[in-house]
Amino acid sequence: MLEVTGLRVAYGGIQAVRGITFHVNQGEMVALIGANGAGKTSTLKALARLLNAAGGSVRYCGKEISRLEPHQLISEGIALVPEGRGVFPRMSIVENLLMGAYSRHDKDGIAADSAHVFSLFPRLKERSQQLAGTLSGGEQQMLAIGRALMSRPKLLLLDEPSMGLAPLMVQKIFEVIRTVADEGMTVLLVEQNAKLALEVSQRGYVMESGEITLTDEAAKLLANPKVREAYLGE
Amino acid sequence: MMGFLASFEALRHDKRAAIAAIAATVAMGIVLAVFPFIVGSALGNSWLRIVDFAMLYIMLALGLNIVVGFAGLLDMGYIAFYAVGAYLYALLASPHFGLHLPVWLIIPAGAVLAGIFGALLGAPTLRLRGDYLAIVTLGFGEIVRIFLNNLNAPVNITNGPQGISGIDPIHLGGITLAKPISVLGFTIPSLHAYYYLFLVLALGIVFVTIRLENSRIGRAWVAIREDEIAAKSCGINTRNIKLLAFTMGASFGGVAGGLFAGFQGFVSPESFNLMESVMVLCMVVLGGMGNIPGVILGGILLTVLPEVFRHGAGPVQMALFGKILLDPEALRMLLFGLALVVVMLYRPAGLWPSTTRRREFKGESTDVLKEGE
Numbered sequence: 001m002l003e004v005t006g007l008r009v010a011y012g013g014i015q016a017v018r019g020i021t022f023h024v025n026q027g028e029m030v031a032l033i034g035a036n037g038a039g040k041t042s043t044l045k046a047l048a049r050l051l052n053a054a055g056g057s058v059r060y061c062g063k064e065i066s067r068l069e070p071h072q073l074i075s076e077g078i079a080l081v082p083e084g085r086g087v088f089p090r091m092s093i094v095e096n097l098l099m100g101a102y103s104r105h106d107k108d109g110i111a112a113d114s115a116h117v118f119s120l121f122p123r124l125k126e127r128s129q130q131l132a133g134t135l136s137g138g139e140q141q142m143l144a145i146g147r148a149l150m151s152r153p154k155l156l157l158l159d160e161p162s163m164g165l166a167p168l169m170v171q172k173i174f175e176v177i178r179t180v181a182d183e184g185m186t187v188l189l190v191e192q193n194a195k196l197a198l199e200v201s202q203r204g205y206v207m208e209s210g211e212i213t214l215t216d217e218a219a220k221l222l223a224n225p226k227v228r229e230a231y232l233g234e
Numbered sequence: 235m236m237g238f239l240a241s242f243e244a245l246r247h248d249k250r251a252a253i254a255a256i257a258a259t260v261a262m263g264i265v266l267a268v269f270p271f272i273v274g275s276a277l278g279n280s281w282l283r284i285v286d287f288a289m290l291y292i293m294l295a296l297g298l299n300i301v302v303g304f305a306g307l308l309d310m311g312y313i314a315f316y317a318v319g320a321y322l323y324a325l326l327a328s329p330h331f332g333l334h335l336p337v338w339l340i341i342p343a344g345a346v347l348a349g350i351f352g353a354l355l356g357a358p359t360l361r362l363r364g365d366y367l368a369i370v371t372l373g374f375g376e377i378v379r380i381f382l383n384n385l386n387a388p389v390n391i392t393n394g395p396q397g398i399s400g401i402d403p404i405h406l407g408g409i410t411l412a413k414p415i416s417v418l419g420f421t422i423p424s425l426h427a428y429y430y431l432f433l434v435l436a437l438g439i440v441f442v443t444i445r446l447e448n449s450r451i452g453r454a455w456v457a458i459r460e461d462e463i464a465a466k467s468c469g470i471n472t473r474n475i476k477l478l479a480f481t482m483g484a485s486f487g488g489v490a491g492g493l494f495a496g497f498q499g500f501v502s503p504e505s506f507n508l509m510e511s512v513m514v515l516c517m518v519v520l521g522g523m524g525n526i527p528g529v530i531l532g533g534i535l536l537t538v539l540p541e542v543f544r545h546g547a548g549p550v551q552m553a554l555f556g557k558i559l560l561d562p563e564a565l566r567m568l569l570f571g572l573a574l575v576v577v578m579l580y581r582p583a584g585l586w587p588s589t590t591r592r593r594e595f596k597g598e599s600t601d602v603l604k605e606g607e
Contacts, residue, residue, distance in 0.1 A: 050466065073467075081467075082464055087464065088461055089460055090456075090590050091457075095453075099453065099465075103469035131590065131593060147468070148467070
């Protein structure tokens, strides 16, 4: 579904991503793990067109998307949950979700999808009229994921969903991500928390200083002594 | 005025109060209709002029509110669009070029031209926000003013610092607003006629702004203000939507500028200095950024208050001390500045903030904190 070939991202003269190649199959959940500064978020930002790639190609369903504008990705079926959540703080939860459906016009579909989001995150339903800025970090992350789902995407890009959250909340969020994936969503998950990410994904890529150094099935990566040593703290 | 504004609030937020709102609107309509006669006879024509100016400032404040209040783009050079509208009117309806085009042509043309200038300002500043954007827009406002000041040589276009005088008064269908108009044996003086014209146009702008606020475009503006990256990932074309905010806001300024030129009969670059931009920005911020009734209130207060201080400072000092200790003109800005400081300290969200901002400033988060994670 998503094929990335030789993707390079540079900030000025510094290369953050040095020509990486990976792919995500339809219906699959793939984790991109690595330490801080490995280039994971830069990769995702380039995919979401928030950054211009310095080179390489990104094909989605056979179509080159590396020259599209960010807002066009939604209509292609790609939704991004930005790093650090990025909810609209002075809008209520409902308004945030409706913004996620900005590109859609089917009222019934939007209502059905918001009901679905509320069933995934009952906490959001309880507070549906509350301003998003007053939610806790975990609730904001739920809202950001919910909002991305409101565009009814085919491919979900998740940027560090566990960042800055309490362990219990991280558990909850990952359960929902797993549920969404089980419903057939294709997910690319960028995550520092390697253990959690690999536990919920089918396959994984390990990034180090802008390059992919290792790739395998998630379970095998979890068992890989190198990964265990470098990322799982053993 | 307040009841009138309240009725807008009601119309927007509570459908059950619609009937009460309609009644209030009718009542307010009557008050607004007789208002110039009350002011004119009780306070005199100089105050009626101030009321007319308040209408123009309301239009300006509502235009700037689109850019600053809705889209969150800090524009410090907004008065440039007022200048564009005013000079277009002055050039096309004055002896300066010997052109005397009709108003119904010039005012829309002023809106369009100001809109184009808005896009011109917006395009290079798309990546800027906050203080950086403020500096660039401030520069833009000054550039326009300096151009107006210097475009008198080698070809005299703007007549430089002397400005353009003898501008045609606004006339509609052969009736000039500069002279008293008699309708059915009833005489409407010139200032009153201008009042009605400005009122109608100001209400038109209020209507358009309310419709915009509740539209897809309005929601996109707010989304950009709240978080631009998130707005992009929701599929909003942030570039076009931001340009649209600049263009729409500027075109309101252009309309107000054209009316100003026709009303005043004289324009010069001095009328469009940085202080004017700051003043309109104050109206938006002080009234309640992003909230239409608040912005209208800000426009009225900041037009009327300095005049009250100007007229009131002398007599009050005479009564208190028997002589004038401080020049009323100097005291006016002192008191005015003081009023701004006090309002911002005690009502940081503005005098009449939107419900959202009110909630935010009250700190609705307390119940969340109690529950915790």
